[in-house]
Amino acid sequence: MTRAQRIIGTFVLSSIVWLFLVLDIIPIPLPTFLTSNILPILPFYLLISFGSYALCNIGYNLMTFRECPDEYYKLMSEISESKQFLLANGIKL
Numbered sequence: 001m002t003r004a005q006r007i008i009g010t011f012v013l014s015s016i017v018w019l020f021l022v023l024d025i026i027p028i029p030l031p032t033f034l035t036s037n038i039l040p041i042l043p044f045y046l047l048i049s050f051g052s053y054a055l056c057n058i059g060y061n062l063m064t065f066r067e068c069p070d071e072y073y074k075l076m077s078e079i080s081e082s083k084q085f086l087l088a089n090g091i092k093l
Contacts, residue, residue, distance in 0.1 A: 021035070
Protein backbone atom coordinates (compact mmCIF):
# COMPACT_ATOMS: atom_id res chain seq x y z
CA MET A 1 0.00 0.00 0.00
CA THR A 2 1.47 3.32 -1.01
CA ARG A 3 1.63 6.36 1.18
CA ALA A 4 -0.99 8.17 -0.91
CA GLN A 5 -3.42 5.29 -0.50
CA ARG A 6 -2.93 5.32 3.27
CA ILE A 7 -3.46 9.08 3.45
CA ILE A 8 -6.57 8.92 1.27
CA GLY A 9 -7.92 5.98 3.27
CA THR A 10 -7.34 7.79 6.56
CA PHE A 11 -9.00 10.93 5.19
CA VAL A 12 -12.05 9.02 3.95
CA LEU A 13 -12.41 7.08 7.19
CA SER A 14 -12.09 10.17 9.37
CA SER A 15 -14.54 12.05 7.12
CA ILE A 16 -17.10 9.28 7.49
CA VAL A 17 -16.69 9.19 11.27
CA TRP A 18 -17.00 13.00 11.43
CA LEU A 19 -20.11 12.95 9.25
CA PHE A 20 -21.70 10.22 11.37
CA LEU A 21 -20.99 12.20 14.54
CA VAL A 22 -22.34 15.46 13.12
CA LEU A 23 -25.53 13.84 11.81
CA ASP A 24 -26.00 11.79 15.02
CA ILE A 25 -25.98 8.51 13.10
CA ILE A 26 -23.64 7.01 15.69
CA PRO A 27 -25.43 7.17 19.06
CA ILE A 28 -22.51 8.31 21.20
CA PRO A 29 -23.47 10.47 24.18
CA LEU A 30 -21.41 13.59 23.62
CA PRO A 31 -21.89 16.91 25.39
CA THR A 32 -24.14 19.31 23.51
CA PHE A 33 -21.41 21.94 23.50
CA LEU A 34 -19.17 19.54 21.60
CA THR A 35 -21.80 18.51 19.05
CA SER A 36 -23.15 21.99 18.44
CA ASN A 37 -19.99 24.14 18.57
CA ILE A 38 -16.87 22.04 18.06
CA LEU A 39 -17.72 19.24 15.62
CA PRO A 40 -19.19 21.40 12.81
CA ILE A 41 -16.06 23.58 12.53
CA LEU A 42 -13.50 20.84 13.14
CA PRO A 43 -12.62 20.30 9.41
CA PHE A 44 -12.00 24.02 8.91
CA TYR A 45 -9.79 24.14 11.99
CA LEU A 46 -7.79 21.15 10.76
CA LEU A 47 -7.43 22.69 7.29
CA ILE A 48 -6.17 25.98 8.72
CA SER A 49 -3.81 24.13 11.06
CA PHE A 50 -2.38 22.09 8.18
CA GLY A 51 -1.95 25.24 6.07
CA SER A 52 -0.14 26.99 8.90
CA TYR A 53 2.13 24.00 9.44
CA ALA A 54 2.93 23.77 5.71
CA LEU A 55 3.65 27.49 5.47
CA CYS A 56 5.93 27.43 8.52
CA ASN A 57 7.70 24.32 7.25
CA ILE A 58 8.35 25.87 3.83
CA GLY A 59 9.51 29.13 5.42
CA TYR A 60 11.88 27.35 7.79
CA ASN A 61 13.36 25.25 5.00
CA LEU A 62 13.86 28.36 2.86
CA MET A 63 15.58 30.12 5.75
CA THR A 64 17.96 27.22 6.41
CA PHE A 65 18.63 26.39 2.75
CA ARG A 66 22.37 26.22 2.28
CA GLU A 67 24.00 27.93 -0.64
CA CYS A 68 26.02 25.88 -3.07
CA PRO A 69 28.66 28.13 -4.70
CA ASP A 70 30.58 25.20 -6.16
CA GLU A 71 27.48 23.89 -7.89
CA TYR A 72 26.76 27.38 -9.23
CA TYR A 73 30.15 27.55 -10.93
CA LYS A 74 29.78 24.02 -12.31
CA LEU A 75 26.38 24.88 -13.73
CA MET A 76 27.64 28.10 -15.30
CA SER A 77 30.57 26.27 -16.92
CA GLU A 78 28.20 23.62 -18.31
CA ILE A 79 25.98 26.36 -19.74
CA SER A 80 28.94 28.03 -21.44
CA GLU A 81 30.13 24.66 -22.82
CA SER A 82 26.65 24.02 -24.20
CA LYS A 83 26.54 27.45 -25.84
CA GLN A 84 29.95 26.87 -27.44
CA PHE A 85 28.88 23.43 -28.68
CA LEU A 86 25.68 24.79 -30.20
CA LEU A 87 27.50 27.69 -31.86
CA ALA A 88 30.13 25.28 -33.24
CA ASN A 89 27.38 23.17 -34.81
CA GLY A 90 25.79 26.20 -36.50
CA ILE A 91 22.87 26.81 -34.18
CA LYS A 92 22.27 30.49 -33.49
CA LEU A 93 21.38 31.52 -29.97
